[in-house]
Amino acid sequence: MSHSHSSRVQKHIGDPISEKPAVDQEFLEEIFNDIQSDFRFDHELNGCLNCGICTATCPAAHYYDFSPREMVQLLWTENLEGIYDAMQEKIWACAQCYTCAARCPFKNSPGGLIMLMRETAIKHGMESAKSVLRPFSRVMLKLISTGNQLAPDMITPDHFPDWGPNISKVDAPLKLLRKAIPMATLNTTATAWEVNLKTSIELYTIWEETGVLDQLETIDENLFDVIVDIMDEKREDLEDWEDEQEDENDE
Amino acid sequence: MTKPILVVGGGPAGLAAAHSLSALGKKVVLVEKEDKLGGAPILSGYAKLVPSGEWAKDAIGGMVKRVEDSKMIDVRLSTTVSELSGDTGNFTAKLSSGDEVNAAATVMCTGFTHFDSVNKPEWGFGTHQDVVTTTQVEQMISSGKGVRCPSDDRKPKRVAILLCVGSRDRQIGREWCSKICCSVSANIAMEIREELPDCHVYIYYMDIRTFGLLETKYYWKSQEEFKVKYIKARIAEVTSNGEQLIVKGEDTLVKRPITIPFDMVVHAVGMDPNVDNRVLSESFDVDLEPHGFIDRADSYGVVGATSRDGVFVAGSATGPETIDDSIAQGKAAAMSALECIQATK
Numbered sequence: 197m198s199h200s201h202s203s204r205v206q207k208h209i210g211d212p213i214s215e216k217p218a219v220d221q222e223f224l225e226e227i228f229n230d231i232q233s234d235f236r237f238d239h240e241l242n243g244c245l246n247c248g249i250c251t252a253t254c255p256a257a258h259y260y261d262f263s264p265r266e267m268v269q270l271l272w273t274e275n276l277e278g279i280y281d282a283m284q285e286k287i288w289a290c291a292q293c294y295t296c297a298a299r300c301p302f303k304n305s306p307g308g309l310i311m312l313m314r315e316t317a318i319k320h321g322m323e324s325a326k327s328v329l330r331p332f333s334r335v336m337l338k339l340i341s342t343g344n345q346l347a348p349d350m351i352t353p354d355h356f357p358d359w360g361p362n363i364s365k366v367d368a369p370l371k372l373l374r375k376a377i378p379m380a381t382l383n384t385t386a387t388a389w390e391v392n393l394k395t396s397i398e399l400y401t402i403w404e405e406t407g408v409l410d411q412l413e414t415i416d417e418n419l420f421d422v423i424v425d426i427m428d429e430k431r432e433d434l435e436d437w438e439d440e441q442e443d444e445n446d447e
Numbered sequence: 448m449t450k451p452i453l454v455v456g457g458g459p460a461g462l463a464a465a466h467s468l469s470a471l472g473k474k475v476v477l478v479e480k481e482d483k484l485g486g487a488p489i490l491s492g493y494a495k496l497v498p499s500g501e502w503a504k505d506a507i508g509g510m511v512k513r514v515e516d517s518k519m520i521d522v523r524l525s526t527t528v529s530e531l532s533g534d535t536g537n538f539t540a541k542l543s544s545g546d547e548v549n550a551a552a553t554v555m556c557t558g559f560t561h562f563d564s565v566n567k568p569e570w571g572f573g574t575h576q577d578v579v580t581t582t583q584v585e586q587m588i589s590s591g592k593g594v595r596c597p598s599d600d601r602k603p604k605r606v607a608i609l610l611c612v613g614s615r616d617r618q619i620g621r622e623w624c625s626k627i628c629c630s631v632s633a634n635i636a637m638e639i640r641e642e643l644p645d646c647h648v649y650i651y652y653m654d655i656r657t658f659g660l661l662e663t664k665y666y667w668k669s670q671e672e673f674k675v676k677y678i679k680a681r682i683a684e685v686t687s688n689g690e691q692l693i694v695k696g697e698d699t700l701v702k703r704p705i706t707i708p709f710d711m712v713v714h715a716v717g718m719d720p721n722v723d724n725r726v727l728s729e730s731f732d733v734d735l736e737p738h739g740f741i742d743r744a745d746s747y748g749v750v751g752a753t754s755r756d757g758v759f760v761a762g763s764a765t766g767p768e769t770i771d772d773s774i775a776q777g778k779a780a781a782m783s784a785l786e787c788i789q790a791t792k
């Protein structure tokens with residue numbers, strides 16, 4: 197079943213107490229349609245028994261005023277204003293651990309639905325998305341420009357005091373440990389940010405084609421400009437290198 | 448010389464079918480896998496039954512005796528059917544004992560299997576001794592021992608009953624409602640409150656399905672008279688703090704996660720298809736429905752019809768059923784068997 201051209205949005209009844217809708221009805225519908233028309237939506241929301249096992253099992257619900265059951269109910273009952281409200285703050289409390297999906301007796305994925313709401317919040321440049329992502333601009337810079345946020349040798353106890361004693365599990369002879377990984381890892385622990393030129397360009401093409409760059413432009417224009425500069429530079433580098441190769445071949 | 452009718456399974460449905468046929472002057476061969484008759488209520492030692500309030504050993508025990516005393520019924524205990532060949536009026540059943548039975552028709556009353564709670568490890572059964580099933584509590588009551596925590600025999604002060612264990616759960620491939628466990632749980636809750644008036648009993652539910660008239664006798668009564676508390680929440684985990692069990696859930700009305708200590712947690716286990724059903728489907732050549740119960744080929748015209756002519760089915764072999772409905776179906780399937788024999792004469 198596809199929703200790309202059809203809407204299941206019911207005619208909105210409105211809040212009988214409030215004088216006027218805080219947000220334009222058409223905008224609320226557009227937001228909901230964006231969430232619901234995603235091909236994952238029907239796969240992740242089958243119905244809801246309102247049982248609360250997702251919330252009971254959710255680590256985020258223990259610390260924040262946030263309940264995955266509530267998110268699922270808002271989507272299932274097509275409560276457009278409630279969905280919009282939740283997107284202003286609550287959806288960002290989810291840790292994306294997917295314990296809820298492993299427990300839901302209806303086989304829903306509350307975490308997956310929250311991801312759809314987040315993607316929609318980003319697409320529409322909602323202030324909540326901007327402010328949540330602002331402290332992560334350095335992380336995003338590294339991730340988008342190199343494909344890596346961390347090199348293994350950066351995981352040291354000094355950098356991660358919040359990990360507590362668990363840090364000892366990774367604070368080990370890394371070179372040795374990595375040899376045990378069955379896939380090819382180049383056995384390097386320090387070069388995560390040194391990405392092959394061609395790989396970088398391929399990565400950038402993926403970001404462009406999948407809309408990641410558009411999303412970035414919507415929520416953080418400055419960072420977008422910085423990253424586009426880096427991308428242009430690398431693309432020029434690759435072109436120069438290719439020209440050099442051709443020159444060498446011609447000789 | 449008329450051939451007997453083969454009845455397979457000696458639970459409430461099979462006992463009813465065998466009795467009815469014998470009362471109408473038909474010979475019956477009753478094949479039962481276990482070494483005694485009575486089905487789940489006897490084999491699992493249920494206490495007072497829903498909705499009659501009679502003790503299982505009296506109510507179902509009476510049905511067993513009636514069958515054992517009948518000269519028309521040839522009971523074969525500790526026996527199964529390995530192959531059923533032939534057609535209506537002339538079936539041949541090979542038994543596990545080596546015997547062969549020539550029968551005019553067959554009624555399958557092979558029942559269900561209790562859900563095994565170890566398949567929901569997060570709810571603590573098999574890990575914590577004081578996590579038990581409704582079947583175990585039934586046995587505590589019917590044995591006269593009373594409801595006690597298995598770990599140290601103490602009287603529990605706080606008991607949580609978790610509904611829908613092994614039912615209505617797509618994670619473990621069981622979408623069906625087992626139909627009787629809400630009422631059985633309310634019944635058990637009242638029995639606990641009766642025996643241990645100081646004990647608080649909480650029932651954690653997704654929906655309460657004390658269907659039809661059971662609503663008054665179980666849902667209302669357990670609250671009004673016995674002060675059983677109903678909380679709308681599906682439990683996420685049962686753990687232990689070394690002394691008590693810790694139940695983690697969401698109170699869906701106040702919308703907050705909750706962790707609550709209990710002395711005893713009871714799983715209201717559901718009704719699975721009989722574990723033998725795949726084998727039974729082969730040896731009797733009958734179809735199963737998508738959940739794995741024996742498929743009923745006709746809902747209205749021929750009661751108890753299976754996909755094979757002359758082979759009928761009754762009771763919880765077809766899906767979750769109550770005892771009284773299983774008995775009614777057993778009688779109805781017996782009647783269908785007689786009708787079809789008559790028609791082929």
Ligand SMILES: Cc1cc2nc3c(=O)[nH]c(=O)nc-3n(C[C@H](O)[C@H](O)[C@H](O)COP(=O)(O)OP(=O)(O)OC[C@H]3O[C@@H](n4cnc5c(N)ncnc54)[C@H](O)[C@@H]3O)c2cc1C
Nearest residue numbers: 456458459460480486487496497558559762763768769770
């Ligand atoms: C915890 C619990 C409490 C319950 N309490 C109540 C209650 O209070 N009131 C109520 O109405 N219902 C109650 N029920 C439901 C009740 O158990 C069933 O309705 C009833 O047992 C169904 O009867 P039956 O004859 O169809 O099946 P069963 O009772 O399962 O009997 C089937 C018989 O067939 C035999 N059999 C199985 N396989 C084979 C084979 N391959 N060959 C030969 N024989 C075989 C079995 O050994 C058994 O004797 C309860 C269920 C549970 C789980």
Ligand code: SF4
Nearest residue numbers: 254290291293294307
């Ligand atoms: S994925 Fe999100 S909503 Fe689901 S359990 Fe984890 S934190 Fe909670």
Ligand code: SF4
Nearest residue numbers: 244245247248250300
């Ligand atoms: S676990 Fe599934 S069915 Fe239960 S409340 Fe959450 S989403 Fe709804």
Ligand code: SF4
Nearest residue numbers: 611614625626628629
């Ligand atoms: S009868 Fe009640 S406890 Fe049993 S499966 Fe149905 S809803 Fe759950």
